[in-house]
Amino acid sequence: xxxxxxxxxxxxxxxxxxxxxxxxxxxxxxxxxxxxxxxxxxxxxxxxxxxxxxxxxxxxxxxxxxxxxxxxxxxxxxxxxxxxxxxxxxxxxxxxxxxxxxxxxxxxxxxxxxxxxxxxxxxxxxxxxxxxxxxxxxxxxxxxxxxxxxxxxxxxxxxxxxxxxxxxxxxxxxxxxxxxxxxxxxxxxxxxxxxxxxxxxxxxxxxxxxxxxxxxxxxxxxxxxxxxxxxxxxxxxxxxxxxxxxxxxxxxxxxxxxxxxxxxxxxxxxxxxxxxxxxxxxxxxxxxxxxxxxxxxxxxxxxxxxxxxxxxxxxxxxxxxxxxxxxxxxxxxxxxxxxxxxxxxxxxxxxxxxxxxxxxxxxxxxxxxxxxxxxxxxxxxxxxxx
Amino acid sequence: xxxxxxxxxxxxxxxxxxxxxxxxxxxxxxxxxxxxxxxxxxxxxxxxxxxxxxxxxxxxxxxxxxxxxxxxxxxxxxxxxxxxxxxxxxxxxxxxxxxxxxxxxxxxxxxxxxxxxxxxxxxxxxxxxxxxxxxxxxxxxxxxxxxxxxxxxxxxxxxxxxxxxxxxxxx
Numbered sequence: 001x002x003x004x005x006x007x008x009x010x011x012x013x014x015x016x017x018x019x020x021x022x023x024x025x026x027x028x029x030x031x032x033x034x035x036x037x038x039x040x041x042x043x044x045x046x047x048x049x050x051x052x053x054x055x056x057x058x059x060x061x062x063x064x065x066x067x068x069x070x071x072x073x074x075x076x077x078x079x080x081x082x083x084x085x086x087x088x089x090x091x092x093x094x095x096x097x098x099x100x101x102x103x104x105x106x107x108x109x110x111x112x113x114x115x116x117x118x119x120x121x122x123x124x125x126x127x128x129x130x131x132x133x134x135x136x137x138x139x140x141x142x143x144x145x146x147x148x149x150x151x152x153x154x155x156x157x158x159x160x161x162x163x164x165x166x167x168x169x170x171x172x173x174x175x176x177x178x179x180x181x182x183x184x185x186x187x188x189x190x191x192x193x194x195x196x197x198x199x200x201x202x203x204x205x206x207x208x209x210x211x212x213x214x215x216x217x218x219x220x221x222x223x224x225x226x227x228x229x230x231x232x233x234x235x236x237x238x239x240x241x242x243x244x245x246x247x248x249x250x251x252x253x254x255x256x257x258x259x260x261x262x263x264x265x266x267x268x269x270x271x272x273x274x275x276x277x278x279x280x281x282x283x284x285x286x287x288x289x290x291x292x293x294x295x296x297x298x299x300x301x302x303x304x305x306x307x308x309x310x311x312x313x314x315x316x317x318x319x320x321x322x323x324x325x326x327x328x329x330x331x332x333x334x335x336x337x338x339x340x341x342x343x344x345x346x347x348x349x350x351x352x353x354x355x356x357x358x359x360x361x362x363x364x365x366x367x368x369x370x371x372x373x374x375x376x377x378x379x380x381x382x383x384x385x386x
Numbered sequence: 387x388x389x390x391x392x393x394x395x396x397x398x399x400x401x402x403x404x405x406x407x408x409x410x411x412x413x414x415x416x417x418x419x420x421x422x423x424x425x426x427x428x429x430x431x432x433x434x435x436x437x438x439x440x441x442x443x444x445x446x447x448x449x450x451x452x453x454x455x456x457x458x459x460x461x462x463x464x465x466x467x468x469x470x471x472x473x474x475x476x477x478x479x480x481x482x483x484x485x486x487x488x489x490x491x492x493x494x495x496x497x498x499x500x501x502x503x504x505x506x507x508x509x510x511x512x513x514x515x516x517x518x519x520x521x522x523x524x525x526x527x528x529x530x531x532x533x534x535x536x537x538x539x540x541x542x543x544x545x546x547x548x549x550x551x552x553x554x555x556x557x
Contacts, residue, residue: 131432132432132437132440132444132540132548132549132550133444133516133540133550134518134540134541134548134550135505135516135517135518136493136495136496136503137496138493138495138496140493140495141491141493141495141496141503141505144491145489145490145491145505145507146489147489148489148490148491148529149488149489149529152529193494194492194502195493195494195495196491196492196493196494196495196496196502196505197491197492197493197502197524241467243507244507244514244516245459245460245461245467245514245516246467246514247457247458247459247467247468247512247513247514248467248468249514251488251489251507
């Protein structure tokens with residue numbers, strides 16, 4: 001890998017995000033238009049049909065494929081590509097967009113992440129039988145497998161997880177487009193019914209509908225659009241074996257995050273993540289996923305997450321705020337959109353436009369992280385002010 | 387020939403390890419005499435070609451030991467997890483071995499006639515198997531518990547019975 005191949009060469013000049021939630025009255029076309037046109041307006045595009053040269057989209061449950069986006073926005077007579085990579089889909093679609101601009105082929109590119117899981121009428125991936133083995137296909141089941149060994153090794157427990165849920169619920173009340181706006185207590189979390197041990201109802205993020213979009217261009221052209229553009233400093237994707245098949249798995253970390261973090265930090269020149277990064281959006285599909293991410297992203301030592309959770313390091317007012325808009329937990333999780341929504345939050349925070357949830361101290365470097373599948377795939381994006 | 391088979395588990399062996407069902411309701415659900423939200427007969431069923439292709443994995447529970455580095459792995463791989471050697475394995479039957487529990491969860495969301503479904507990752511001489519645990523209660527489950535492997539009917543998707551392995555505590 002050439003670590004500086006794209007570093008600071010591409011700028012985000014506009015972003016949009018639809019309301020996330022159970023959008024019964026909106027179809028994919030509605031949400032894609034809402035997000036894309038907010039991005040067009042944010043970038044000051046006078047004629048998007050002239051100016052956008054290529055489109056990269058991401059959806060994990062697409063109903064139509066690339067035509068879903070092309071038809072909604074009438075983006076024809078130009079490339080439209082779809083990227084699929086579990087929960088890293090949005091980040092990966094963004095990554096392809098960035099490559100297409102950095103290589104000099106396109107000046108102005110649109111990235112759209114979207115998903116509409118609620119139309120299937122179930123609150124998550126289907127539990128219907130799909131194979132001989134009849135094993136649970138529930139993400140809550142898959143993502144819980146590190147819990148027993150991690151709790152035993154480091155003396156952590158459900159209470160540490162609960163504090164993460166409480167934090168994200170609080171932050172979500174400050175984000176106008178989030179799905180859930182409700183404060184909860186540690187007691188609420190511990191008393192909730194168990195979904196897949198140790199995850200109770202409040203340890204799990206609900207899937208939701210939504211779309212998010214970005215307009216990107218070469219750094220040299222960014223000032224045509226806006227002065228307060230945000231640069232893309234690093235983009236990483238990494239796969240690891242299925243933790244349930246991997247003979248070399250210790251159940252104390254998620255390998256995809258460890259691998260992707262190494263790539264991203266090499267690209268960005270980051271040696272001390274907790275000091276060098278000002279805020280982060282981290283994949284809290286489940287509370288334990290966020291806890292492990294603190295360690296696997298190098299925000300603290302392996303095993304030390306519970307101490308930092310107690311001392312408030314990752315709260316909105318803390319040293320390294322995590323999930324400033326409420327995360328997957330309260331913002332919602334349309335698989336294809338989430339990566340782009342995280343970049344949207346980091347973009348707004350760096351511009352000082354995060355309103356009631358604005359991180360203090362003029363942040364300049366922000367990280368977003370997604371992990372999905374078994375989990376096997378991780379995507380990381382680092383953005384920074386010029 | 388059957389008389390010469392070693393370690394046969396007959397009716398006696400199974401009866402000695404039985405779990406008493408706490409309710410008639412549960413019996414009806416297991417016998418599929420009571421409609422449930424998750425119908426185990428639902429679904430299009432698994433393709434016959436896939437059934438046939440996966441028989442070594444699913445019926446024999448055959449692992450593969452890499453001849454180059456010795457890593458035992460499951461299910462069937464072409465390329466070794468550890469040393470990346472291609473197509474250099476020897477077949478090892480896993481079903482008569484004792485395993486230890488590496489991880490577990492109690493899944494109330496997965497379709498099961500008797501939740502929670504105990505999902506485990508079992509280590510068998512280094513190979514990792516993702517298996518349901520049967521004939522056990524969550525109270526007995528702990529890390530590093532020794533387990534043995536039993537062949538069970540999993541479901542009737544597509545109207546065809548499907549069999550696979552589960553783990554159960556060594557008694």
